[in-house]
Amino acid sequence: MAHCVEDSSRYTYEEYKQTADWLLSKTEHRPAVAIVCGSGLGALGELLKDQMAFNYSDIPNFPHSTVPGHAGRLIFGNLNGKPCVCMQGRFHSYEGYPLWKVTFPIRVFRLIGVETLIVTNAAGGLNQDYKVGDIMVIMDHINMPGFAGQNPLIGPNEERFGPRFPPMSDAYDKDLRKLALAIGQELGFSEKIREGVYCSLGGPNFETIAECRFLSSLGTDAVGMSTVPEVIVARHCGLRVLGMSLITNKAVMDYNSEATANHEEVLQAGKDSAKYLEKLVTLLIQRIELNNNVF
Numbered sequence: 575m576a577h578c579v580e581d582s583s584r585y586t587y588e589e590y591k592q593t594a595d596w597l598l599s600k601t602e603h604r605p606a607v608a609i610v611c612g613s614g615l616g617a618l619g620e621l622l623k624d625q626m627a628f629n630y631s632d633i634p635n636f637p638h639s640t641v642p643g644h645a646g647r648l649i650f651g652n653l654n655g656k657p658c659v660c661m662q663g664r665f666h667s668y669e670g671y672p673l674w675k676v677t678f679p680i681r682v683f684r685l686i687g688v689e690t691l692i693v694t695n696a697a698g699g700l701n702q703d704y705k706v707g708d709i710m711v712i713m714d715h716i717n718m719p720g721f722a723g724q725n726p727l728i729g730p731n732e733e734r735f736g737p738r739f740p741p742m743s744d745a746y747d748k749d750l751r752k753l754a755l756a757i758g759q760e761l762g763f764s765e766k767i768r769e770g771v772y773c774s775l776g777g778p779n780f781e782t783i784a785e786c787r788f789l790s791s792l793g794t795d796a797v798g799m800s801t802v803p804e805v806i807v808a809r810h811c812g813l814r815v816l817g818m819s820l821i822t823n824k825a826v827m828d829y830n831s832e833a834t835a836n837h838e839e840v841l842q843a844g845k846d847s848a849k850y851l852e853k854l855v856t857l858l859i860q861r862i863e864l865n866n867n868v869f
């Protein structure tokens with residue numbers, strides 16, 4: 575039943591196009607790379623030179639950011655000579671947005687000519703080797719809400735974006751992952767840089783101890799509340815994807831522990847470690863090879 579409600583109120587192709595055309599008419603920037611900033615990681619957006627920024631509330635059809643640490647600005651500019659667009663703030667289903675709304679910007683990016691998506695997030699570390707401040711290059715994901723029928727591609731398929739049944743076994747680009755890991759080593763972060771599996775849950779509560787143990791037994795290295803819907807939609811429309819999680823807290827796995835996760839700690843860890851992610855992304859963008867795709 576829920577699906578029927580969602581279907582009748584999904585964005586039309588024309589609405590994605592309207593937003594894309596609006597943006598293209600307001601700026602001369604023509605980004606090839608889009609960056610989504612996770613909780614507390616908005617400083618990445620400040621790296622862009624020759625900026626032109628829009629508040630989400632001024633962009634036709636755009637949802638609004640409601641979470642602290644997500645400024646709600648779309649910034650166009652150049653990073654190390656490459657044209658980029660950066661979302662300072664993303665949307666989450668726990669804010670009350672259906673997944674087709676959460677992922678709206680991704681298809682708009684495709685229509686304005688973006689070919690590579692870099693998604694970042696704040697995540698809890700389940701892997702016992704991980705420390706707060708580590709950066710995990712996402713190798714693969716588990717779409718937990720997908721197990722319960724929640725997927726941004728549910729509803730009539732829009733063939734102009736991609737196929738009905740997109741594969742997801744190659745969601746995270748191998749070459750970009752290799753490049754990110756190599757740059758991490760080159761920058762001297764070998765202790766900090768990891769590669770692992772991200773699992774997305776619906777939130778907004780943090781996990782119980784039993785849930786953390788369960789996720790860990792499934793092979794999850796880091797847990798969060800975002801990213802996966804964006805990646806599914808990005809892959810559906812042919813974008814190349816790199817994902818990176820900043821480990822902002824260690825998931826509580828022990829019934830004797832007094833620790834509890836909280837958003838303030840997540841934002842603080844973002845502030846403390848933003849500089850590492852900034853260096854990594856800056857060098858990565860310089861080294862990325864672009865195909866100059868036109869959609």
Ligand SMILES: O=P(O)(O)O[C@@H]1C[C@H](O)[C@@H](CO)O1
Nearest residue numbers: 612613695696799800837840
């Ligand atoms: O947008 P991300 O996934 O980085 O945000 C994470 C998940 C929740 O929104 C929030 C919890 O602190 O951080």
Ligand SMILES: Nc1nc2[nH]cnc2c(=O)[nH]1
Nearest residue numbers: 696697698797798799840
């Ligand atoms: N679900 C979830 N999201 C997070 N975002 C940052 N830390 C966490 C966490 O521990 N769990």
